Amino acid sequence: MNWGLAVNVYDTVHRIVEKCVIADQGGIDWLWVTDFPAVRHAPSLAAIVAENVKRSRIGVGLVSPLLYRPEQIVQFMSTLIDNYGERFDLLIGPGDRPQLSRIGIEYGNISMLVTRLVSDVTKIRDELGQRGYDGVRVWLGAQGPKMIAASIKADGVLLNYTDPKMLKWALSILGEIPKGFQIGAFPPALITENPDCSKEYGLRKSAATVAMGLGQSVVSEFGLMDTLSAARISLKQKRSIDQDVVDAIDEATLKRFALCTTPEGACNYIKILEGIGLDMVTFGPPQGTSRKLVKNLVKTRVHWDDTV
Amino acid sequence: MYRASVGLTTNMKASATGWVARNAADLGADGIWIGEDISLGQDPFVLAAATLLQSRGIRVGTGIIPIAVHNITTLARAAVTLQEIGEGRFVFGAGIGGIQDLQRRDIKIRRPVTALKEGVDVLRRLWQAENVTRNAEILHLQDYSLRLRKPVEIPVFLGVRGPQMLKLAGRIADGVILSGPFDYLRYAIEVIDKSSTETGRKRDEVEKVVWLPTIPTFKGMKEKLAKRVVAIVVADMPPPILDMLQLNREKLERIQAQVAANGPKAAAPLIDQEIMDMFAISGNREHMVDLFDELGEMGATEVVLGPPFSGEWREAMSEIFEEIALRRGV
Numbered sequence: 001m002n003w004g005l006a007v008n009v010y011d012t013v014h015r016i017v018e019k020c021v022i023a024d025q026g027g028i029d030w031l032w033v034t035d036f037p038a039v040r041h042a043p044s045l046a047a048i049v050a051e052n053v054k055r056s057r058i059g060v061g062l063v064s065p066l067l068y069r070p071e072q073i074v075q076f077m078s079t080l081i082d083n084y085g086e087r088f089d090l091l092i093g094p095g096d097r098p099q100l101s102r103i104g105i106e107y108g109n110i111s112m113l114v115t116r117l118v119s120d121v122t123k124i125r126d127e128l129g130q131r132g133y134d135g136v137r138v139w140l141g142a143q144g145p146k147m148i149a150a151s152i153k154a155d156g157v158l159l160n161y162t163d164p165k166m167l168k169w170a171l172s173i174l175g176e177i178p179k180g181f182q183i184g185a186f187p188p189a190l191i192t193e194n195p196d197c198s199k200e201y202g203l204r205k206s207a208a209t210v211a212m213g214l215g216q217s218v219v220s221e222f223g224l225m226d227t228l229s230a231a232r233i234s235l236k237q238k239r240s241i242d243q244d245v246v247d248a249i250d251e252a253t254l255k256r257f258a259l260c261t262t263p264e265g266a267c268n269y270i271k272i273l274e275g276i277g278l279d280m281v282t283f284g285p286p287q288g289t290s291r292k293l294v295k296n297l298v299k300t301r302v303h304w305d306d307t308v
Numbered sequence: 309m310y311r312a313s314v315g316l317t318t319n320m321k322a323s324a325t326g327w328v329a330r331n332a333a334d335l336g337a338d339g340i341w342i343g344e345d346i347s348l349g350q351d352p353f354v355l356a357a358a359t360l361l362q363s364r365g366i367r368v369g370t371g372i373i374p375i376a377v378h379n380i381t382t383l384a385r386a387a388v389t390l391q392e393i394g395e396g397r398f399v400f401g402a403g404i405g406g407i408q409d410l411q412r413r414d415i416k417i418r419r420p421v422t423a424l425k426e427g428v429d430v431l432r433r434l435w436q437a438e439n440v441t442r443n444a445e446i447l448h449l450q451d452y453s454l455r456l457r458k459p460v461e462i463p464v465f466l467g468v469r470g471p472q473m474l475k476l477a478g479r480i481a482d483g484v485i486l487s488g489p490f491d492y493l494r495y496a497i498e499v500i501d502k503s504s505t506e507t508g509r510k511r512d513e514v515e516k517v518v519w520l521p522t523i524p525t526f527k528g529m530k531e532k533l534a535k536r537v538v539a540i541v542v543a544d545m546p547p548p549i550l551d552m553l554q555l556n557r558e559k560l561e562r563i564q565a566q567v568a569a570n571g572p573k574a575a576a577p578l579i580d581q582e583i584m585d586m587f588a589i590s591g592n593r594e595h596m597v598d599l600f601d602e603l604g605e606m607g608a609t610e611v612v613l614g615p616p617f618s619g620e621w622r623e624a625m626s627e628i629f630e631e632i633a634l635r636r637g638v
Contacts, residue, residue, distance in 0.1 A: 013393055036382070036385070038385075039385055040385055041382065041385040043354050044354060071347050072351070075349075075350065076351035079350040079355055083354070103380075103381045104379070104449065
């Protein structure tokens, strides 16, 4: 099982690099440098991360092709490789709809979104391949059934779920997995010795963001229609996820969309995911937001290596 | 005395840009400018990041990034990231972009001067840690901020050409990046100085960076290649600028027609020394630095060497910087 960590939310470059170095030295396999709505620019940040880390692979993304044209994405990936070697992967996804809307970018015809994204992923892979950058793995971030099914056209999928039941459902949609195709989970995570999950607003907000991004069919599939309806109404009014939206979701539901546990609990969780056929877990925010939490993840990794 | 820098473009190989970044300070360069050849070669922001990381102590700027080709928030985020990577050495050079490049991307800008002014204003407000809501021709923001804990100072240099753009730069820019024949540059610097003093700024408050093709013919670069480069520059020159020149207009039009019909190679024999000296910095090291000195006397605060890079360009660059240092009395 590969371990990943998502960095770059609202930190300075200096702090992001510090945390990446801790994660790299602590055996974390993948460092995912997120782009918008993060406030630093992921491709530029990936350059300084590459300059400072030795072992970890560096993932650029999530990057939205609604924000960057495929040729721009190919350009920054190839520039990173030309300057720092074959150490980079790419995660593509549509991006957060309300956040994109605030900067003048709309999803457009929603029924065409998956087709458009798959076409962009294909273009990016083909172009990178033609230029000889064969080592880049292009992942697709997926949550809805259409996107999950379409992700088979990429080199891997990062599933935006935490709950093993939901992940199993996603795997059932993928069907037969092509050779070499990688499957990862991307849970909002807080791994610490004494977690008080109900008080961790950062974690609850990340969980709520995932829950609010669910499509109608997924909400129905998991019987979440009633439990999420108040939060959905609140989000429609406020246009962004704030405390009121988060509070409108009950704790039991939020728990299904985030990992809040001790290092031992995290190892047990990873074992479960390994058992159902996943290749990677990337720990999402807030795990990457402080040095202390990154060190906790490193300790968890050591615990995993010692016990498994 | 003017500053002297090295110019790179995104269409150069990483081995060449890396060499310049690693050696620029030792050569005596005061900075590195990176021009974006849209969609060609390296990504301008990643190249700027790598250049900042590989260089020591010198200023690194984009020269220029076409503002309408990227989402304004990408520009804002990239500039903050680069300023942090460079620990204060980054300069954001922007412009509206070439009309043909924009047309190829289906980007139409009705009011380019206003668009550039609004773009710069929004970027500065975002860097000042403000929340911005703005609907303009090339940007749409609703309650957007960079969530900065404190403002970030990023100098803005504008790549401009026409009279209205030059006046705008004089009013709002920290610096300008100019290119064109010598007679035009004299005019442009006058317009910028006048505009800046009319706005209550000091005459020398706006830095003037002059970036012309530099073609050292003393280290293996063939004169034919130099002439081809100049033919392209002449072909791209808008008529109002040609009107300003003390050159035979018919001769220039013949070059333009030849480039359009048969390409720059066919037009190269029409380029004489007078045209070479008007549109490029070329020749041996002494002659090239004479021309830099002339630009300095004209009011340029910084001159940029290259590209094109050809022949033994590393040695040529080294010798030119030696000559500049000699004249500075270093």
